[in-house]
Amino acid sequence: MPEYRWPEMSKRKVMGKRLNRLDGVEKASGRAKYSSDLNKPGMLHGATLVCPYAHARVKSIDTSAAEKHPGVTGVHVVSPAGTEIQWAHWEVAFVAAETELAARDALKKIKVEYEVLPHVVHEKDLNKVQSRAKAAGEQIEGDPDQALKEAAVVSEGFYGIPVLEHSCLEPHGNVVSWTPDNKVELNPTTQAVTSIRGDMARAVNVPVANVHVHQDHIGGGFGSKFQPDRWGVAAAHLSKAAGGRPVKIFLDRQIEQVIAGCRPSAFARIKLAANKEGKITLWESQSWATGGFTGGGSPPIPYVYTRIPNQRKNHSAVSTNTAPIRAWRAPNHPQASYLTCAAMDDLAAKMKMDPLELFLKNVDLTARADTYERQLKKAAEMAEWKKLWHPRGDSGRGPLKRGLGIGVCTWGGAGHDSTARCNIHPDGTVEVELGSQDLGTGTRTVIAQVAAESLGLRVNDIRVKIGDTNYPPSGTSGGSTTVGGVSSSTRKATLNALEKLFEEVAPALGAPATELEAVDGKIQVKGNPAKSLDWKAACAKLGVKTISETGQNIPRDAPKEGLNTGGVGGVQIADVTVDVETGIVKMNRIVAVQDCGTVINPKTAESQIYGAIIMSICGALMEERVLDAVTGRMLNNEMEFYKLAGIKDVGEILVHLEIDEINDKRGVIGLGEPPAIGGIAAIANAVANAIGVRVPIVPMTPMNVLNTLSGRMS
Amino acid sequence: MQPFEYASPKTLKEALALLGGGWSDAAVLAGGTDLISLMKDEVMSPKRVVNIKEIAELKGISKTAAGIRIGALATVDEVLSNPLIRASFPALTEAARGVASPQIRNMGTFGGDLCQRPRCWYFRAGFGLIPRHEGKDLVAEGDNRYHAIFGNGPARFVSASSFGPALVALGAKIKLASPSGTREVDAEKFFLAPSSSDVREVDLKPNEILTEVIVPATAAKNATYEVRQKDALDWPLATASVALTMKGSTVASARVVLGHVAPTPWVSAEAAKAIEGKAVTAETAEAAGKAAVAAARPLSMNAYKVQIAAAAVKRALMAAAGVKA
Amino acid sequence: MAPALLEQPAQAQTPAGVLGPGAVPVTLTINGKPMKVSVEPRETLLDVLRNKLDLTGAKRVCDRGTCGACSVLVNGKVMYACTILAIDAQGKQITTVEGFALSGGRPHPVVQAFVNHDAQQCGYCTPGFVVAAKAFLDSNPNPTYEQVKDGLGGNLCRCGTYIGIRQAVLEAAKTMKGGSNA
Structure with a gap:
């Protein structure tokens, strides 16, 4: 048997080189064919009918007029009479037709009668949604009561981060054919080419061996594209009904933004205590989150600084009439990092202590003390912490206030089967x-x-x-x-x-x-x-x-x-300027110091970090699902008021990937997620440093910043 | 999108003959940056779309005896890069710079900017200009973070026009043509706050086409300041356009007009009064900004816009007067 | 009575020059070639490119003129194909990414610069960015870093490739000049 270990770093000739990605020209030239680009011979186009209500029962559904619409080959109902719908934009039926226009026109001819039922869509105020909250049970470590008595300093705060939408640029969908020989051909947009085959086979009840999956490229997934989903199964049935002609269904953006992936919110009241040297002795939290109707979403807090000796934690999962969460690049970690690092930053401010010092002083509460200590120091050096940091709120005259803040991360990243x-x-x-x-x-x-x-x-x-x-x-x-x-x-x-x-x-x-x-x-x-x-x-x-x-x-x-392993840490420091007259936060810079193992291609590895930080900037400053209390619908299910940063909104990004002989010996470790975790915390802390108060609710939009500065944030 | 007939006439006369007596009869297509989205969302479903982009007489930007004529079909980019406008009306140049993106500035037209429909998310979701659902006032009871802080209702959307406030500040005239002739409307009177969802938010009839705008020559110092969170592809949270007639270093008379704070560009006599007779300094500009919003009546979520509007007025005044922050 | 009877057929008749609402034949000039295609007036240029002409470099993402993934050149100016009626694109020079990105198998300098600076990840927004970058450089051959950020403001990326894009556009500006001087 050959020796599989990686060649020594110094002897590698191809690995470790900053090579251009192999499919770069194909993609940048528009030649790359994503599944959503396929125009197969005989292909039919699908359209999706969704429910406008956040909670309703289907009383009746009449598809006869749609079926008679010229060009329509089939209507597939997924929510028949009697279905209780639990969120707006829930799929009701799919239509396949010769053209997209015909499918869309036919959709309007489907008559659905609903019994509208009461809904709850907002979870920010836990007191208002107690009937929808399910408590996980108190978790205690050490003796929190005693720790509180002995504490030299106690800091309390409220923090919240809303539901975000994955917003993959290629919407969810697929091209499917189910031919009379009982074979299924699936062209999905998926993060799971191998496993979606079995999932599709089970969903349509054909042998796995009869399903073939092919996908050349995927236009974004971020954790939301694993399953065939209702549209995939519907496309299969519509194909079968049309004698096996391929059926293409990709979601309209207005539907994509609501039901095709979101991540849970996280809210928490947190109490941190420390001795007079700034050693953290106590964590108490009452947290809650919504993961949509089906629940879920629980941030792992305290984060990274997990070994706080005394802890009391209560978490409630709030079921709302909203679409279910899907995995999102480091599930629950960005929320947990934000809750923890913001609380630590507030503790430091209360102690009039430099937060860098507090983060450093407590590294023994982490599982990687050496790593975080090294990274905190390196990041501080890169961010010019000594020169640019100032005590919270001590930002000088004039409307523009500059500040720095810290966020930390951890992740696994070992190789899959x-x-x-x-x-x-x-x-x-x-x-x-x-x-x-x-x-x-x-x-x-x-x-x-x-x-x-x-x-x-x-x-x-x-x-x-x-x-x-x-x-x-x-x-x-x-x-x-x-x-x-x-x-x-x-x-x-x-x-x-x-x-x-x-x-x-x-x-x-x-x-x-x-x-x-x-x-x-x-x-x-x-x-x-x-x-x-x-x-x-x-x-x-x-x-x-x-x-x-x-x-x-x-x-x-x-x-x-020794070829791959898991377990990394990382530190990010954000540098922002806040205009306190307009509430606008501008990114000056983010530095990221990222732990890693063997890096096969530093160029694409760095791209992951740039991208992860830009995603964090979007989440910290602008992204937010806005729901309407009265209608229960999402109000910004598009890309205009569901705001994503543009090329001028992200400042400069400095990346330090810790490629060295020692780290290299650990083998390959995945890098897509860890750098996507600490950015929101870092930016939130930088804003607090700049303006002198904590903006408790992310994103730090002009609304939330000015409401905080003016004492309107309740 | 519902099916519609399409025509692309070469003359204004032909175009006017293709319009109808009701809004559902026909819609005018210029840059399309708003109309096409509205038709996709089926907020508007006209039976006919009349493309006016081939009508030469609606194009161009030129100097006239009265001032500058901006044809309805001048693109936002043409306004942005026009040296005549930049020399005399930086308030318009800055407003053009704030429009969404290079693509939208290449596509969108000056007339289209003035006639575009509100971005109110309830309106775009099909609940009407004064959105109600099951007896409830959706704006008052819902998410009104981007809605009006002036105007007393019932309309609570904000005028989406980028050029409107500057044109009102500069006393521009808007020319409209119909099959029965032409008329001219003061920019200030062109924008309306409708009292029902059936009424339009601009003084335009279904059989009329906005043909051109005349911006009168002026020595007034003018500027626009927009507050947007994102650098591009974002709507302003508030804007201010100002025109200052100076006497030496003091303001003899002022026009201060806010944008994105009311169903129409919002003329602030209070701000004008506050700055008139004074030199523009950071302090007097700030006082004028405060005066501009003294009568604001924010909704449940948008008190922050009052602060932003005040900042916009302050900064527009300072920009017009060339005072550094 | 009689005049009304006379007028009635005239009213029912479609006025001259009015097309649709059913499909009508149009000729679009795409990447220099005339393309005959049958479209309803309500069809967008983007949908016609993608569904009827198999030119899928322009992507349908927001479909409301906000994200730039569908960017094409119309008479040399960058525009959103999702917000142009195909019927309205007649008589204009439409350039899609397929029209310039590769010539004789060689990548256009903008494409090569995007690859060199890894200015793409999933790549779904990338052809739109490449089109926008080409248009920008055609009118701004010597851009500053700040001008690049202003010039590319009409496109959004979800993977976060902006850092590479900024460098790519600056590099392309240099190589395109090198190419034309050579």
Whole structure:
């Protein structure tokens, strides 16, 4: 069995290089075909009818006029009479027709009678939604009462962060055909090429072997795209009804923004106590969150500083008549980071202490004291903390106030279960095949870099084939598990294949297979370039055979193999300027110091961090689901008042990725999520530092900032 | 979107003949940046769309005896880059700069800016200009963070026009054509606060087309200041346009007009009175800003807009007078 | 009575020059080529490009003129294809990302700069940004960093690729000049 460990850092030729992503030109030139771009022969178009009420019962539904509409091939009802609808924009029926226009026109001919029922959509005031709140039960550690008595300082605060919408630019949807031979062809937009196959098979009750999934690209997922969903299943049924013609259903933006993914809110009243040196002794929290009608959403607090000796925690899940949450890039962590870091920052302010000092003084309450201490110091240096920080509110005259703030993160990121297949053909062609997907993280590119490294080739010599269930199963892209999983399985598959190639080539080189190596496009006797065959010549020795070897990353075994692992910390410091006359917060800069393992491509890894921080800026300053109390509907289910930052709104971003020999020995660790956690906390604390008071509710819009400054925030 | 007929006449006369007596008969299409979204949302479903972009006489920006004529079809970008406008009416140039994005500035027209419908989210969701649902006043009882702080209702939306406040401050005249002739309306009177959802928010009849705007020549120093959270692709929370006739270093007379705070551009006589007879300084401008909002009546969620409107007035006055903050 | 009878058919008749509401044949000039297609007046240029001409580089994201993913050039100016009626695009030069991004397999300098600076992740907004960047550079060949941020304000990205985009546009400005001087 080959030695799978990564080559030493100094000896790597392809891994660790800042290479351009392999599908970059294809995407930037508009040539890349996402599933939403497909125009298949005979394809029908679908449209989605949703319920306008937040809580209602379907009394009757009449689709006859819609079915007769010219061009319509079928109507598929998913909420028949009797269905109790629990949130607005709940799917009621789908129509398939020859054209999109015909499908949309037909939709208007479906007659639905509803019995409208009372709804609750807002959870900010826990007292008003007690009937909808489910308490998790008190959790106690140590002796919180005694700790409170002994405390030198007690700081109390209220903090809240609303529900955000994933807002994937490619809406949810798919092209599906279910042909008369009982085969299902699925072109989804998914983070789970391999597993969506089985989910679809179960949903439409066909054997898994009859389902084939293919997806070249996905236009954003962020945790919201794993399942076939109602529209996928409906498209399958509508296809079957149309004799197997492909049916394309992608959600309209107005529906996408409501039901296709949101993350839970988090609100908390937090009490922190410390001794006079600033060592935290007590955490008390009453927290609540809504995860939609089905509940869910519980921030892991206290966050990172988990080892506060005395704790009393109560959490309630509030069921509202809103669409269910889906996983979101580091589920619950940004909320937890915000609640914890804001409370710590307020404690520091109450003690008239530099928060950097407080965060440092308490690093022994974290699981990675050394890491956080190092990162806090590095981030402070990069952010010019000594020069720019000032005591809270001491921001000088004039309407523009500058401030700095800290946020921290932690995440796992170990590789998922993944199998790769490496094919080496007699003409020298190398294919690496995985039932994986590239979310934009650069998965294709890191697979090629790993394969090229193993085989002594260049990335362009590797044909990476992903996004298809004809390839070996690979895990879902969630939890930052992809790069660890696919790099490890690719490493093993390519080395296994290379071992076979060595066996074929050994006689020609007059050396045992175990004495061969693959270097710079050649197979040679170890350390002896004179005895070598170039790659093509070596592969020609295969005759008519193709080597086809697999390799699997099994999470249970990964730690001892050393190819991937999990567990990182990170620190971010935000630098903002607040205009106290208009309430507008402008980003000057964010610095991110991010722990990592083996980094296969620093360029795409840094892109993950830039993107994660920009997502945090959106969440800190502008994003918010706005719901109407009277109608129960979302009011900003579009992209104009559901605000996302533009190119000029994000300031400068400085990234320090801790690539070094020591970290490298840990193996690959996923990086998509950890940098998406601490930004909101950092920005919130920077705003407090700038204006002298805590804006308790995120996002820090002009409304929330000015309401806070004027004492209107109740 | 509902089906509709389409016509693209070459002359104003032909275009006017294609309009009807009711709003549902026909809609005028220029840049389309508002109309097409309204039709997609089926807030408007005209039977006919009359594209006026091919009508040469509605285009262009030119100097006239009376001042500057801005054709209805001048794009926002043309207004932004026009040197005549920049020299005399920086209030308009700045208003143009604040319009959404390069794409919208290339597409959107001057006339379209004035005739666009409100962005009120209840209106856009189909509940009407004065939105009610099951007997409830949706704006009063709902989320009114972006709604009016002036005007006393029942209309609570804010005028979306970017150029409106500047035109009102500059005393512009808006010219309208109908099959029976033309008329001219003061910019200030063009914008209306309707008392029911059936009434339009501008003084425009279904069979009329806004043809051009005349901005009278003036020596008044003028400026616009917009407060937007995002740099681009965002609607202002409040704006102020001011025109100051100076006598030496003091303001002899002032026009102060707020935007995005009422169903119409909101003329503040109080702010004008506060600054008249004084030199513009940070202090006098701030006092004028406070005076501008003294009579504001915010709704349940938008008291913050009162502060922003005051800041906008202060900053517009300082910009017009060239006073550094 | 008689005049009314005479007028009635005239009223029912569609006035000259009025088309639709059913499908009408139109010719669109796209990437320099005339394309004949049958459209209803209510169809947007974006939907016609994507559904009828298989030009899918422009994406349908917000569909309300807010996000820029559908950006195309109309007579050289960048516009939102989701907010243009296809019938209204007749007689104009429409350039989509497919029209310039690759020529003879070689990436346009803007495309190459986006790749060099990793100015994309999921890539769904990227063709729109590339179109907007080209239009911006065509009229601002020597932009400053601040001008780049102003010039690209009409497009949104959810993955957060703005840092790379800023650098890409600056680089493209240099390479495009190099190319034209060479």
